[in-house]
Amino acid sequence: MANTSDVKSLLDAGVHFGHLTRKWDPNMAPYIYMERNGIHIINLYKTTAKLNEATEALRKIAASGRKVLFVATKKQAKDIVAQYAGEANMPYITERWPGGMLTNFVTIRKAVKKMALVDRMKKDGRYETLSKKERLQVDRMRAKLEKNLGSITDMTRMPAALFVVDTVREHIAVKEALKLGIPIFAMVDTNANPRDIDYVIPSNDDASKSIDIIIKEVTGAIKAGLEDRKSEKNAEDKAKEAAKAEKKAPKAEEAKVAAPAKDEEE
Template identity: 75%
Template structure:
């Protein structure tokens, strides 16, 4: 399982700092511990509980073989999210959210395939046959697609869940996931509505240290899920090999037993032959004697 999270670690990372009291969302009241200098302080014990709950759920999704899409386009979260998502081998969006990314996934996949088509053109030499202007246009198109969609090139189907940093900023992603019933995990600050997501982690979504602490924990949970999936596959493969080996050994034993029986049969017949011959001679002799007496 992911490393046990401590309240002190979250405190040191500033996870407890919420927004100004005048900007809060009343639905976050259960997660607010107190008010200090006009700022809401988040209850970190509840944050720990929610992180563990989200981590367990994400590990299960990862163990099932589904992808978790990370979404964070705010400046202080981009680099952190991209690093952690890559570490967990998961797709991510850190540039502008492409409209219809989830609800119109087929079209998005076509755009991703365009990048692959350009790569093929460069490999087979077709690219060099284009005019200078056409090559420039193709390169610009590829660069634009790579910037916006390069991080999801391996995502061949809709994700099993999305993880969002700041639901207020990524409201379009949240709405699209809602439409498709895709589970939503998110860092939710005191100005957000936790009811919009399935797994809300009450935390400061503005400070880079806070974002790194939460996202790294999430990535660890996902990696644990992937590892358990690999171990389960390995165990199944070993069990299958053991079963096949046992079956082969049993077949070999049956074969050897059959060969042994076949080897014994001629000896038995050979042993029985003199006895049969003696009996046949006695029967012949008795028959001759009876014929003479008559």
């Protein structure tokens, strides 16, 4: 059952405001509570239930050590996503979605490696051997790649899931994830089709307050998953240390018993 306080916080953030009724997608009907002044109102009890379902799944993904790629290129969302995803140590795309980001991941990784190459050149002195014009070209290339791909430099393999803010705007990202069978989590407004989304969070994807409260909740679950993983790893390390100590203990006892026997023979 949805917690009333959770629903109230979502209400205060304006998560319930959908789009104009004439712009709605009929597939969102199960998540719509009513129509008011020509605007659809989202059922926040269903939003809370779906949000809980999504956060639980994301916590498990994070606990398994896999990455969730956040996608939000709209003005209201990019800074919010960059902040919270960065704090959770998750990759994110907040500039233009690079075509083939998922379906042509090898090429994207090559572009990221170019950035690393430039950084190495600056460290080992090769950068200084270039002409002024060449250095300018290299710096421009590095800046462009940093802007578009800087947040995914640590993403060495395909993400385990995608989290999307505004599936209509990010339809290319959604299409690529669907093609590869990557689970999609998303804030879905009343003008979008939820059928292709694995974890639908019916919500206002235009207001910054609405985006903030949902992303904060989602990344909070991811952080909890990372803590679960850390605790599990610590427990495993302690168990290994205890096992080693147990193996050493019998040998020490054997040495004590053997020592007197040797003295008697002498």
